[in-house]
Amino acid sequence: MQLHASISEVKIGILYGMNLTEVTVSGKKENVKFLIDSVQFHLNQESYTIKIVATHDSLKLYLHDSLIGVAKTFKIEGGNYQTTRLLHPSFKNEKIYRGSILFTGNKGFLFPVNILDIEDYLPGVLEAEVGIGRPPEYYKVQAIICRTYTLSHLRRHEMEEFNLCDKEHCQVFKGFTNKSADIMQAIEKTEGVVIVDQEFSLITAAFHANCGGQTVNSEDIWNKKLSYLRSITDTFCIRQKSAVWSKEISSDKWAACMQKLCSNYSAATDTLLLNNEGSFLQFSRKRDYPLNQNCVIPLKDIRNGLGLRSTYFNAHQQNGHILLSGRGFGHGAGLCQDGAIRMSKLGYNYKSILHFYYQNVSIVHLDKIDFFRFDE
Ligand SMILES: [Zn+2]
Ligand SMILES: [Zn+2]
Incomplete structure (x- = not known):
């Protein structure tokens, strides 16, 4: 079951191509861990506001305006239900992310990567790619398509050390959302379900x-x-x-x-x-x-x-x-x-909808692919 375990988590390059030089993160401490160059930083307050500024070769971190570190990397490690808010003057609204966020800098720009469970990533993708107010059954169709796309494009940004970006180039992703109960339910009801061809390879689920x-x-x-x-x-x-x-x-x-x-x-x-x-x-x-x-x-x-x-x-x-x-x-x-x-x-x-548009495919749970791979 190793394969399944390794693909449950995805790394998404967020705010991709925006050339941001600084960003402010905030949230509740609860179960969050802060890692400055992999060393844990302990926080006394119950909630935090940290400003991250990229210099030409490192990151400067400010907690409520006082400098707490200069580092190559800064990671906010949170569980699946932990959310972090990202703020920047150019954002219309704050952006909320589940899971962990790893910040690195290069030549004065920030490169945040959101690390989270694929099932927590999909709601944001569906909301951005499909919009709200669609029929519940249609969200299941798109959930399976976007899950299949994600898993068949994990190497798209390999050189940049993440899986997919958050722009049209991969799949649009604007962070955590819980605006649509229909989207959340469609993802839950189709959890782990993907589309494979006759060779049991994930398909290019074009739409x-x-x-x-x-x-x-x-x-x-x-x-x-x-x-x-x-x-x-x-x-x-x-x-x-x-x-x-x-x-x-x-x-x-x-x-x-x-x-x-x-x-x-x-x-x-x-x-x-x-x-x-x-x-x-x-x-x-x-x-x-x-x-x-x-x-x-x-x-x-x-x-x-x-x-x-x-x-x-x-x-x-x-x-x-x-x-x-x-x-x-x-x-x-x-x-x-x-x-x-x-x-x-x-x-x-x-199922009928997917079989209508994609020929000779099977709609299977990921575990089944693992079974076939290990069986070889
Ligand atoms: Zn991309
Ligand atoms: Zn048509």
């Missing part, structure tokens, strides 16, 4: 806002064929707000984008610009735009180049203008959030 009626094959957007990210027809999301979009651009802007994507581009051979009413249609999702006989351009590159909501669009040219009418929002692979929310409201359970 996006709205697929527009059809999801994409993983290889069409990431050049990697994954057995569980197959294109499916989804009718659950097509009446939702993000299901359709439109955009009008000039032919010049279109041509400038194509020029960047195709080295010997000529507007004179571009199917869309060729005649006065050229068009490009996707009755079902295509991977590429057939520019001319020699050049096909991946739609994902056009989406990036023109900043489009999705790759699932039709284009019509008329008198030097191109009208794009699209479906969906996001990359389109894996779970469609609008569709999954609709399915939850219609009474589908989290």
Whole structure:
């Protein structure tokens, strides 16, 4: 059971990329331990307010304005139910974290790392990534997805000595929260549950806002064929707000984008610009735009180049203008959030929803993976 024990705790690089030079921490002493360069610092008061300032090569620690130490590291060691408040003039509200926080400094900046149980990390992720007021069953779906993502990306910030950052790059995490009882319950009810493929490996549990009626094959957007990210027809999301979009651009802007994507581009051979009413249609999702006989351009590159909501669009040219009418929002692979929310409201359970969007997967408890690993 060693593997399970070692992955119950995650290290999250918090306030990542904010370039903070100082921060104030406060809380109740209770069962907290303060470690200054690993040496325990004993506090007499029942509550504390400590200011941490990064200098070019160390940290200066002030307790109620008097200097208590200069160190390389400062750790507030707390249990799962211990909370620490972080304050900085640039924060709108104080930020609250469970578990322990380790502070290090480098070149005048602070690098705090929150060390906590994965099940205590997930509520903050769900609140930031999904928001409040969603159907309870949908929170179970997202809890399993975010847990699977966390455990399959533990090495994402290995060089910086933590697992994941708290920004979009990994999963948005704004600290401890107990605003939504539905979120807390969904995490508890699915504790330790993850999604694995046929080889019993954790899957890349991709999700996006709205697929527009059809999801994409993983290889069409990431050049990697994954057995569980197959294109499916989804009718659950097509009446939702993000299901359709439109955009009008000039032919010049279109041509400038194509020029960047195709080295010997000529507007004179571009199917869309060729005649006065050229068009490009996707009755079902295509991977590429057939520019001319020699050049096909991946739609994902056009989406990036023109900043489009999705790759699932039709284009019509008329008198030097191109009208794009699209479906969906996001990359389109894996779970469609609008569709999954609709399915939850219609009474589908989290297992049916996950199996609908991810093919040939199993929904298992982590212990089961350990069993298979140890059995090898
Ligand atoms: Zn990251
Ligand atoms: Zn959808």
